[in-house]
Amino acid sequence: MVRIGILNLQGDISEHLEITERALEEMNLKVDVLKVKITEDVSKCDAIIISGGESTVIGKLMEDTGIGKIIVDKKIPVMGTCAGMVLLAKRTDYEQPLLGLVDMEVKRNAFGRQKVSFEDEIEIFGDKFQGVFIRAPHIEKVGENVDILSKYNEKIIAVKSGKYIATAFHPELTGDTLIHRYFIKEALDCAE
Numbered sequence: 001m002v003r004i005g006i007l008n009l010q011g012d013i014s015e016h017l018e019i020t021e022r023a024l025e026e027m028n029l030k031v032d033v034l035k036v037k038i039t040e041d042v043s044k045c046d047a048i049i050i051s052g053g054e055s056t057v058i059g060k061l062m063e064d065t066g067i068g069k070i071i072v073d074k075k076i077p078v079m080g081t082c083a084g085m086v087l088l089a090k091r092t093d094y095e096q097p098l099l100g101l102v103d104m105e106v107k108r109n110a111f112g113r114q115k116v117s118f119e120d121e122i123e124i125f126g127d128k129f130q131g132v133f134i135r136a137p138h139i140e141k142v143g144e145n146v147d148i149l150s151k152y153n154e155k156i157i158a159v160k161s162g163k164y165i166a167t168a169f170h171p172e173l174t175g176d177t178l179i180h181r182y183f184i185k186e187a188l189d190c191a192e
Contacts, residue, residue, distance in 0.1 A: 005036035005045035011053025015172040023177035047187035050084030059097035077163035085166035103143025110138040124150040131169040
């Protein structure tokens with residue numbers, strides 16, 4: 001049985017769990033979705049979602065528990081949203097633990113602090129999508145093997161690199177399963 005884990009260290013865990021389950025229902029797929037908090041749980045997963053939250057805290061906890069090492073060593077497909085995007089990066093504008101799985105440089109809080117959070121329509125995968133930006137980062141540079149999926153005001157806000165997908169915004173807060181369905185399909189292709 002294929003398992004998708006929602007990293008349960010800090011952040012939007014329940015929202016990602018709900019929208020992932022809804023995406024699977026829409027896709028008519030039987031896949032286990034579970035919250036993961038310890039290395040043994042992560043080892044059983046075929047894909048991981050790292051939510052928004054505080055990237056420094058999540059990164060430190062992943063480092064302290066060994067979860068980050070397992071994700072990197074096992075080459076588990078990852079979708080990172082907001083803080084999760086920061087953690088997938090090779091470089092950021094702040095000294096913190098990173099997974100370094102995507103050749104990109106990320107600027108944290110690029111759209112401003114919490115009080116200037118906003119929603120706006122973006123385009124991704126050829127569709128319109130409501131982007132929810134909360135203390136959102138953006139990508140300043142990408143390497144050769146990174147595909148840009150979306151920009152907002154000329155800032156890169158979503159990318160794909162192999163089995164890794166990163167968004168600056170919070171797709172789990174919209175009710176729209178588009179991005180989760182895309183990630184699930186990609187993760188299942190990797191699991192075959």
